[in-house]
Amino acid sequence: MNKKKALVVLRDVAIIGLVVLGISAWQTRHMLSSDGNTSVENQVLVSLSGHTSSIAQPGKRTLVYFFAPWCNICKLSINNLDYLSSDDLHVVRVALDYRNKNEVENFVLQNEVTGEVLLGTDTLKDKFQIQGYPSYYLLDRESKVVARSFGYSTALGLKLTNYLNSN
Numbered sequence: 001m002n003k004k005k006a007l008v009v010l011r012d013v014a015i016i017g018l019v020v021l022g023i024s025a026w027q028t029r030h031m032l033s034s035d036g037n038t039s040v041e042n043q044v045l046v047s048l049s050g051h052t053s054s055i056a057q058p059g060k061r062t063l064v065y066f067f068a069p070w071c072n073i074c075k076l077s078i079n080n081l082d083y084l085s086s087d088d089l090h091v092v093r094v095a096l097d098y099r100n101k102n103e104v105e106n107f108v109l110q111n112e113v114t115g116e117v118l119l120g121t122d123t124l125k126d127k128f129q130i131q132g133y134p135s136y137y138l139l140d141r142e143s144k145v146v147a148r149s150f151g152y153s154t155a156l157g158l159k160l161t162n163y164l165n166s167n
Contacts, residue, residue: 038145040128040137045094045118048105053118055092062090062139063162064128066120068097069107071133073152078113078134083155089162094120096130138165 042056056062065081067074081091093115095104101119108117128137131150138147138161146165153161 036140036144036146040139040143040145042143043124045120048101048108048117048119053116055094055118056139056143057090059141060090061088061141061166062092064092064094064137064139066094066096066128066130066133066135068133069095069103074134075111077152078111080153080155080158082114084158084162088166091115093117094124096120096125138162
């Protein structure tokens, strides 16, 4: 490839990258700030199995994945969470906007979800400023928001976000 063609390819990749960043910034504009200064109050929710569980674990980073059982993008993305290491990261799946517990159970069965699923509330949805699904928040060890995302995220994208915010 000659130098001129290489510059054209590089320019096109840069433009595509800027468009993707712009779309991401627009989609997350109403979410909680990810500047590391926004703390979220830990919530205790009921799981599908009937146990109570905290969203965050003290001293451990947490990825909170909010989904709705009717969301087609959620069906495609929820199993990408399985590729994250549970040793250094607590991963929480929280169902919102469901009609009843059976709807969430059917979603979990149909999509072969392996991790624990918590049943969220409208109050929790408001506290996390959830506008659509799936929505992700990465919390540091002090439950401060350090990253956020909206829409489909690949397993590689989730691993990269986790790695970049692992300090």
